Amino acid sequence: MGTFRIEGGHQLKGEITPQGAKNEALQILCAVLLTDEKVTIHNIPDIVDVNKLIALLEDLGVKIQKKGKGSYTFKSDDVNLEYLQSDQFKQDGRGLRGSIMLVGPLLGRFGKGYIPKPGGDKIGRRRLDTHFEGFIKLGAKFRYNKEEYFYGVEAEKLKGTYMLLDEASVTGTANIVMAAVLAEGTTTIYNAACEPYLQQLCKMLVRMGAKITGIGSNLLNIEGVESLGGTDHTMLPDMIEIGSWVGLAAMTKSELTIKNVSWDDLGQIPNAFQKLGIKLERRNDDIYVPAHKDGYEVQNYIDGSILTIADAPWPGLTPDLLSILLVVAIQAKGEVVIHQKMFESRLFFVDKLLDMGAKIILCDPHRATVIGHNFQSTLKATTMTSPDIRAGVSLLIAALSAKGTSTIHNIEQIDRGYENIDERLRAIGAKIDRI
DSSP, X not given: OOEEEEEOOOOOEEEEOOOBOHHHHHHHHHHGGGOSSEEEEESOOOOHHHHHHHHHHHHTTOEEEEEXXXXXXXXXXXXXXXXXXXXXXXXXXXXXXXXXXXXXXHHHHHSEEEEEOOOOOOSSOOOOHHHHHHHXXXXXXXXXXXXXXXXXXXXXXXXXXXXXXXXXOHHHHHHHHHHHTTSBSEEEEESOOOOHHHHHHHHHHHHTTOEEEOTTSSEEEEEOOSOOOOEEEEOOBOHHHHHHHHHHHHHTTOEEEEOOOOGGGOXXXXXXXXXXXXXXXXXXXXXXXXXXXXXXXXXXXXXXXXXXXXXXXTTSOOGGGHHHHXXXXXXXXXXXXXXXXXXXXXXXXXXXXXXXXOOEEEEETTEEEEEOOTTSSOOBOOEEEOOSHHHHHHHHHHHHHSBSEEEEEOTHHHHTTSTTHHHHHHTTTOEEEEO
């Protein structure tokens, strides 16, 4: 189990460039299975979860060539479907949450898709019902082996249909879209997710020959085609990492420039930080965060009531940033309620922040009230264990702002979502060592 040792209390300075988007990569990489032609993808992040998925594709028989940093070509002209029934696949697929998105393209192109119950973060239940209900509506037969926790869908030919999703699931929508592009007839998906990463997937599929309208809305129309061709695709920067660096700059009173952030795809993220009183400046496509030497003050509602920051489907605030916003609020002037609606275990890391001296009331599994210090007292260094990717980075931000030397164990969770994070932090002045 890896460990970070962090000497906190230092101001940082410089530029940092966000990696390619993890959540986009997990969709885009699965889409290479939809064609036997070459697909080239750029700006792929070098992180554990993405590398696991690339290894899974290779084991499936996809021919993969690395062209340069973050750039790969994929050719799925000899896919080994027998691997899907192997014990090795049942083991490998279980360790990666994103493996669920292999099912849609496999079902669409080959008429069968299998997956073991995926693992990933310990942040509460993540239902797969939306995925499989969509496949069933397209005409697939569903089966589930309870003893092995193994799911399967099969169909001779998928047929387009109308469906109203029970939730605007990003991965569910992506999976259904990837199955529907090769189905017979027209598929209409209402209450579809419309996050920028899903828009990216749809635009890539259109370049491959798919017929999709309504991209960017919650109503997608997909006219099935016989086959798809190859394409080139460049992934967006990771919006969660961008938010992490904004939070880090505020907590450490540092002057940072975050490069090439694709401002137009950030949605509510800049606004959420501004509600906490954090100043952001748009400089071309960069975010400039000045050193907050006098701190930052929570902006209450216009009637004076306490601010609530909550997650919501796009264009609402992504749930992945709430852990970071919670930590940033620790040093704000004022109070804020953080309402995490989607996952019932994601706020359980606050006990570690309480040990550091934070003033947080955990109201229930979904809500926490943060009473800001306004930098009148600093957090104390401590020893912690990272429970998931986003909580891990939140604890890292807290440690970099704290007085003394902190230790964070189980940093493999952080490595799942952040590329070479210790090296990149050292480049802007952080005192962090990987043990």
